[in-house]
Amino acid sequence: MPIAKVNGVEVEFELGMTVLQVAELAGEEIPRFCYHERLSIAGNCRMCLVEVKPGPPKPQASCALPAAEGQEIFTSTPMVKKAREGVMEFLLINHPLDCPICDQGGECDLQDQSLGYGRDDTRYEENKRAVEEKYMGPLIKTAMTRCIQCTRCVRFITEIAGNSEIGLISRGEDVEITTYLNAAVTSELSANVIDLCPVGALTSRPYAFEARPWELKKTESIDVMDGLGSAIRVDSRGLAVLRVLPRVNDDVNEEWISDKTRYAVDGLQRQRLDKPMARDAAGRLRPVSWGEALDIAAAKIKGAGSKIGVIAGDLQDAESMKAAKDLFGPLGASLDCRQDGSGLGDGPRESWLFNPTINGLDQADAVLIVGSNPRLESPVLNARIRRQWMAGKLTVGVIGQGGDLTYDYEHLGDDAAAVSGLAKSKSEFAKAFKLAQRPLLLIGQGALLDAGSLAALSGLVKAFNLVRDGWNGWAVLHTAASRVGGLDMGFVPAAGGKTAADLVKKGGASVLVLLGADELDLSKSDAFKIYVGTHGDAGAHAADLILPGAAYTEKDGLYVNTEGRVQMGQRAVFPKGVAKEDWAILRALSERLGSALPYDSLDQIRAKLFADHPTFGQIDYAPGSKPSSVDLTKLGDAKVASKGGYANMVTSFHLTNPIARASVTMAECSALASGTKMAAE
Amino acid sequence: MSVRRLAKDQPDSFDFSKDTLKKAQWWIAKYPDNRKQSAVIPLLWLVQKQEGWVSEPSLRVIAEMLGMPVIRVLEVATFYTMFQLSPVGRVAFVQLCGTTPCMLRGANDLNSVLKKKIGEPHHLSKDGNFSWEEVECLGACCNAPMAAINDYYYEDLTPQLLTQILDDFAAGKSPKPGSHIGRKSSEPKDAVHTLTDPKLYDGSAAKKIVIPNLPPKETNPKKAPAA
Numbered sequence: 001m002p003i004a005k006v007n008g009v010e011v012e013f014e015l016g017m018t019v020l021q022v023a024e025l026a027g028e029e030i031p032r033f034c035y036h037e038r039l040s041i042a043g044n045c046r047m048c049l050v051e052v053k054p055g056p057p058k059p060q061a062s063c064a065l066p067a068a069e070g071q072e073i074f075t076s077t078p079m080v081k082k083a084r085e086g087v088m089e090f091l092l093i094n095h096p097l098d099c100p101i102c103d104q105g106g107e108c109d110l111q112d113q114s115l116g117y118g119r120d121d122t123r124y125e126e127n128k129r130a131v132e133e134k135y136m137g138p139l140i141k142t143a144m145t146r147c148i149q150c151t152r153c154v155r156f157i158t159e160i161a162g163n164s165e166i167g168l169i170s171r172g173e174d175v176e177i178t179t180y181l182n183a184a185v186t187s188e189l190s191a192n193v194i195d196l197c198p199v200g201a202l203t204s205r206p207y208a209f210e211a212r213p214w215e216l217k218k219t220e221s222i223d224v225m226d227g228l229g230s231a232i233r234v235d236s237r238g239l240a241v242l243r244v245l246p247r248v249n250d251d252v253n254e255e256w257i258s259d260k261t262r263y264a265v266d267g268l269q270r271q272r273l274d275k276p277m278a279r280d281a282a283g284r285l286r287p288v289s290w291g292e293a294l295d296i297a298a299a300k301i302k303g304a305g306s307k308i309g310v311i312a313g314d315l316q317d318a319e320s321m322k323a324a325k326d327l328f329g330p331l332g333a334s335l336d337c338r339q340d341g342s343g344l345g346d347g348p349r350e351s352w353l354f355n356p357t358i359n360g361l362d363q364a365d366a367v368l369i370v371g372s373n374p375r376l377e378s379p380v381l382n383a384r385i386r387r388q389w390m391a392g393k394l395t396v397g398v399i400g401q402g403g404d405l406t407y408d409y410e411h412l413g414d415d416a417a418a419v420s421g422l423a424k425s426k427s428e429f430a431k432a433f434k435l436a437q438r439p440l441l442l443i444g445q446g447a448l449l450d451a452g453s454l455a456a457l458s459g460l461v462k463a464f465n466l467v468r469d470g471w472n473g474w475a476v477l478h479t480a481a482s483r484v485g486g487l488d489m490g491f492v493p494a495a496g497g498k499t500a501a502d503l504v505k506k507g508g509a510s511v512l513v514l515l516g517a518d519e520l521d522l523s524k525s526d527a528f529k530i531y532v533g534t535h536g537d538a539g540a541h542a543a544d545l546i547l548p549g550a551a552y553t554e555k556d557g558l559y560v561n562t563e564g565r566v567q568m569g570q571r572a573v574f575p576k577g578v579a580k581e582d583w584a585i586l587r588a589l590s591e592r593l594g595s596a597l598p599y600d601s602l603d604q605i606r607a608k609l610f611a612d613h614p615t616f617g618q619i620d621y622a623p624g625s626k627p628s629s630v631d632l633t634k635l636g637d638a639k640v641a642s643k644g645g646y647a648n649m650v651t652s653f654h655l656t657n658p659i660a661r662a663s664v665t666m667a668e669c670s671a672l673a674s675g676t677k678m679a680a681e
Numbered sequence: 682m683s684v685r686r687l688a689k690d691q692p693d694s695f696d697f698s699k700d701t702l703k704k705a706q707w708w709i710a711k712y713p714d715n716r717k718q719s720a721v722i723p724l725l726w727l728v729q730k731q732e733g734w735v736s737e738p739s740l741r742v743i744a745e746m747l748g749m750p751v752i753r754v755l756e757v758a759t760f761y762t763m764f765q766l767s768p769v770g771r772v773a774f775v776q777l778c779g780t781t782p783c784m785l786r787g788a789n790d791l792n793s794v795l796k797k798k799i800g801e802p803h804h805l806s807k808d809g810n811f812s813w814e815e816v817e818c819l820g821a822c823c824n825a826p827m828a829a830i831n832d833y834y835y836e837d838l839t840p841q842l843l844t845q846i847l848d849d850f851a852a853g854k855s856p857k858p859g860s861h862i863g864r865k866s867s868e869p870k871d872a873v874h875t876l877t878d879p880k881l882y883d884g885s886a887a888k889k890i891v892i893p894n895l896p897p898k899e900t901n902p903k904k905a906p907a908a
Contacts (some may be wrong), residue, residue, distance in 0.1 A: 165752060
């Protein structure tokens with residue numbers, strides 16, 4: 001590997017690295033505004049100036065300068081210091097002195113770097129430039145006089161999010177960042193520009209003037225808004241979660257999160273169930289004590305025999321599902337964690353995982369998307385597909401509804417016939433899929449609703465040799481954070497048991513325990529419904545007994561993401577009112593039922609979980625494509641007729657779970673997305 | 682230069698005329714299919730030729746035609762000052778050069794003439810026939826002061842001449858472009874005093890040029906041995 005000298009110290013680097021990256025390898029900090037590792041290089045802020053020999057006797061922008069063998073890089077000479085001071089002075093000429101009222105204060109690159117690299121006094125006498133205010137939608141608050149024109153937001157929206165909606169108009173001193181005629185940004189990843197903005201020009205609108213960063217308690221946790229399990233940081237003050245920010249996890253979300261992940265948290269303050277409630281004789285829900293509530297539940301469950309149904313919702317942690325399984329399983333209850341009616345659950349673990357792993361998408365050369373709109377079901381994952389497509393390495397085919405996925409694809413039909421017909425298809429995509437070294441079959445829940453469709457998909461495994469040495473192209477994209485965890489522990493009906501859809505039918509069960517299950521139509525069910533959950537949503541409205549649980553920010557919990565990666569969420573705040581953690585509620589209930597669960601603490605239930613289901617013990621490990629010969633060719637049942645066209649399971653991105661539905665911000669975004677509200681209203 | 686914005690009052694739609702469309706397609710055909718957006722500047726120019734200015738609906742039409750995001754078209758349209766973002770005079774649109782040589786030669790006086798005859802810059806005259814703006818150097822400094830009216834340069838102007846030209850436009854005539862004091866392009870204004878020596882033109886005054894720092898010439902170039 002070539003060697004360069006940074007401040008006299010020799011550093012080995014890889015060809016193609018820039019001077020800035022080489023300097024960082026040597027541990028030198030280079031100030032920058034426009035440069036960002038995951039975006040294209042713009043080189044327009046000039047903050048990263050360094051001195052390089054051999055080269056012209058002037059400072060050079062290190063972010064855009066390729067490093068070369070034998071180069072000598074100096075990052076702290078008088079020339080560099082003077083250059084940085086000069087650049088900083090230019091940047092500050094037009095930057096308003098409004099740090100005390102700016103939301104970026106305390107986490108502002110410009111503040112930090114002017115302290116570190118700027119002059120200690122001011123020479124400004126002229127008026128500062130003013131820029132007209134802009135509108136960018138309900139999420140992004142703008143203060144464009146603060147903008148330093150780094151164009152990170154433009155590059156992010158264009159390159160990664162894939163909707164070219166933000167641009168830099170005009171020229172010279174008059175340049176302005178704006179959307180076309182102040183339209184709202186529609187990308188599902190739009191709010192990431194707030195993190196990217198090095199100054200306070202783009203800040204968070206829902207979080208405006210809420211808090212300063214140093215007042216907040218930061219808790220590293222895991223997102224549950226989709227099946228991806230993005231790494232997040234939950235910022236809270238007192239009892240309130242004020243905001244959610246992404247954490248870097250290169251294996252999952254890199255450093256992006258979707259707008260829903262970021263902004264659904266105001267739903268944690270609204271519509272909350274904070275005390276147990278029971279329906280009285282008049283049919284009204286009345287608050288009761290925990291003791292009464294548990295007594296009612298125990299009495300009903302004892303009287304129901306084995307006609308008990310337990311349905312786990314999409315946001316459930318593994319511990320609570322484990323407790324429910326241990327409690328109700330022995331009673332002969334029907335368990336189901338698949339509210340949407342997905343047919344997965346039988347067969348090997350690989351059949352319900354995103355086997356190539358999310359990182360593996362970077363190697364895929366042909367992707368067939370069946371019954372899914374990844375842009376709505378997992379925007380961050382969709383950005384990865386787009387990146388691979390942008391690099392020209394990926395051919396994409398879609399069977400299903402399709403839609404604007406931010407990349408081009410060939411539409412091949414929308415039903416099981418198109419899936420089974422693909423092997424004989426003469427389409428361009430079928431050819432590419434056949435020839436691909438790393439073919440990836442991305443299966444959405446929309447294509448898993450019946451055994452016939454599953455069988456058709458399973459047929460592709462053999463026809464296109466999806467499982468080969470070192471590569472398993474069977475990739476199920478889950479929309480629910482709890483799903484893989486539930487399937488991994490067998491939270492599905494035992495032989496002869498009833499599925500969720502059967503349980504909510506009239507006479508389907510005598511007692512129905514809903515663990516945060518809100519996506520079902522409960523109007524037909526005549527069962528006694530016990531709702532364990534957090535929000536006054538569909539489940540709670542229909543419930544006869546409400547046991548208030550903890551939301552994902554209020555409990556330590558394990559979540560298994562779509563690729564089978566077990567991740568640990570952490571508690572940021574305490575549950576509301578007298579609400580308890582879900583597994584603890586079930587533990588208390590088990591006592592009343594006379595069959596106390598054998599664990600008294602989180603550690604104990606986790607120990608039991610790891611003992612019974614060893615996959616849960618492998619924290620932050622994604623099994624990925626194992627060379628072992630997994631047989632995925634015989635899934636489903638070809639004799640079952642498929643139900644026609646595949647619909648996408650997520651139609652309204654912003655309203656997929658009870659937390660998001662309680663969120664005012666999400667409601668506003670949803671109205672904007674569906675066109676019922678105009679942008680600048 | 683001020684902040685460039687789209688005009689407040691915009692037409693509802695924009696359509697290419699048959700002729701412009703043909704030209705537009707000629708431009709688009711010059712580029713590979715996946716690089717169609719390279720034609721954005723010619724297309725904006727064609728729109729301006731057709732309408733006199735670039736309207737908001739036309740940006741959308743161009744974006745659709747070239748398969749590019751409309752914000753990218755807006756970026757280009759607002760970047761180049763040659764694109765007029767609001768309506769200009771139907772009969773004459775005057776771009777007066779106000780940069781140093783023209784200013785020294787009396788552009789400020791022309792400025793007052795335009796202000797008097799047409800009104801404020803960037804505003805249409807009452808009848809909508811005239812508008813004007815001051816621009817930076819148009820590269821005809823030899824013939825300062827000058828102004829570009831519609832597509833042509835009117836040079837060596839005086840307040841009287843400019844008044845006359847504007848009156849001619851108003852009367853429906855098309856005044857002759859070029860110098861208005863009778864000289865040909867940018868030849869010397871009065872008698873020729875310099876560059877009269879015939880030796881300049883027969884080659885005898887030329888000196889041998891020595892290029893510094895050239896390697897010494899090899900008298901007998903040999904083939905270099907293979908490395």
